[in-house]
Amino acid sequence: MNQYLPMYRRWMMITMLFIHGLSYSQTDANFCKTAVKVNPHFSSDRVESSVQSNTPAIIPIALHLVTDSMGEGNEMTPELFLQWLDAINLQLITANLQVELCVLNIVRDEQNLNPLIDFDFLLMDSLLEGGYVNIFMPNTVAGNSSAGYSSIIGGVFTDDDYLFILGKGATYGLIAHELGHFFGLYHTFENQFGEELVDGSNCSVAGDLLCDTEADHGLQHRDVDSLTCSWLYPNSVFDSNNEPFRPSTTNFMSYSQLHCIKDFTPQQLQVMRNTYELNADYFESCNITSTHHGAGQTTYTVEVYPNPVKDKLYIDLSKVHGQLQFVLFDHLGRPVIKKEGYDHDKRIALDTYHLPSGPYILHISGQHFSQTKRVNILID
Numbered sequence: 001m002n003q004y005l006p007m008y009r010r011w012m013m014i015t016m017l018f019i020h021g022l023s024y025s026q027t028d029a030n031f032c033k034t035a036v037k038v039n040p041h042f043s044s045d046r047v048e049s050s051v052q053s054n055t056p057a058i059i060p061i062a063l064h065l066v067t068d069s070m071g072e073g074n075e076m077t078p079e080l081f082l083q084w085l086d087a088i089n090l091q092l093i094t095a096n097l098q099v100e101l102c103v104l105n106i107v108r109d110e111q112n113l114n115p116l117i118d119f120d121f122l123l124m125d126s127l128l129e130g131g132y133v134n135i136f137m138p139n140t141v142a143g144n145s146s147a148g149y150s151s152i153i154g155g156v157f158t159d160d161d162y163l164f165i166l167g168k169g170a171t172y173g174l175i176a177h178e179l180g181h182f183f184g185l186y187h188t189f190e191n192q193f194g195e196e197l198v199d200g201s202n203c204s205v206a207g208d209l210l211c212d213t214e215a216d217h218g219l220q221h222r223d224v225d226s227l228t229c230s231w232l233y234p235n236s237v238f239d240s241n242n243e244p245f246r247p248s249t250t251n252f253m254s255y256s257q258l259h260c261i262k263d264f265t266p267q268q269l270q271v272m273r274n275t276y277e278l279n280a281d282y283f284e285s286c287n288i289t290s291t292h293h294g295a296g297q298t299t300y301t302v303e304v305y306p307n308p309v310k311d312k313l314y315i316d317l318s319k320v321h322g323q324l325q326f327v328l329f330d331h332l333g334r335p336v337i338k339k340e341g342y343d344h345d346k347r348i349a350l351d352t353y354h355l356p357s358g359p360y361i362l363h364i365s366g367q368h369f370s371q372t373k374r375v376n377i378l379i380d
Contacts, residue, residue: 060103063104188248212268312353
């Protein structure tokens with residue numbers, strides 16, 4: 001991990017986040033401030049099938065969730081974040097890609113300051129996890145009109161790359177949108193390469209450089225019916241061939257209503273998979289370690305293993321203090337196991353042999369921290 005985030009990236013993020021003087025809502029059109037970067041790895045064959053695309057691949061996520069001094073104050077919770085990842089995974093499955101929350105950092109703003117204006121950049125540097133997609137998520141930022149930003153659009157990843165997403169009002173569509181940028185996707189309305197024609201005759205060299213996304217003149221959320229998610233003004237905007245634009249209102253990479261965006265196209269998924277393959281050696285395996293940065297920036301670590309589990313799930317308590325509560329929830333949110341433990345126990349075990357196979361959420365809480373982990377139970 002690099003000790004310092006390069007200065008130009010810091011100032012790029014500040015410029016992107018604070019260029020407008022309104023707090024974010026979907027009444028502000030530019031919910032994403034990811035800047036266009038012409039990438040040398042973006043060539044005409046970037047949508048060709050990867051030789052490894054039939055192999056399942058895990059994208060490991062490190063989430064840095066910024067809260068107030070009480071561990072609250074962020075609309076995004078670990079439980080909700082996991083739900084959004086599950087929804088995104090349904091869209092990624094055809095590319096044999098899955099996103100997994102592997103590292104969870106709860107970062108308390110002890111002075112009740114406004115992150116990220118008063119957020120310590122040196123602390124941000126220290127939190128960057130090499131080998132993971134780092135997502136920094138405060139609740140709001142004063143003077144900000146954008147809800148998301150990616151430091152990179154595809155190419156070769158480094159330990160300094162990250163996503164920045166506001167917790168307030170975040171949806172799985174917004175998270176998918178920024179992940180799309182991270183893994184090589186442009187906005188559907190991109191015009192830095194020229195206007196894409198509706199007939200698709202220049203689709204590989206203009207617009208978003210993809211041929212299975214509709215040409216997009218610059219659709220905005222206000223142009224979309226909030227109930228039906230349909231475009232309000234068909235046959236009103238024309239390309240240079242006098243053909244009416246018919247932009248998608250559901251594509252993740254558009255600027256449609258956040259609750260309307262819900263899909264990637266096959267070529268978009270292939271670009272994301274190919275970007276993963278380009279960086280396959282960069283990613284770490286998912287070690288399901290979580291940390292909490294509380295008073296004085298003390299770090300607490302809880303390790304859970306094995307995962308997937310068959311009959312007995314172990315929780316290592318050697319690096320935490322005090323009394324702890326453990327609740328395992330099934331996929332419907334019902335508690336199926338409840339147990340308490342203490343730091344002197346060093347390790348406790350949860351019997352899972354009687355539970356059906358499937359995804360579960362383990363919630364661990366104590367006086368100074370709260371952690372959430374996804375656990376998969378596999379019964380032969």
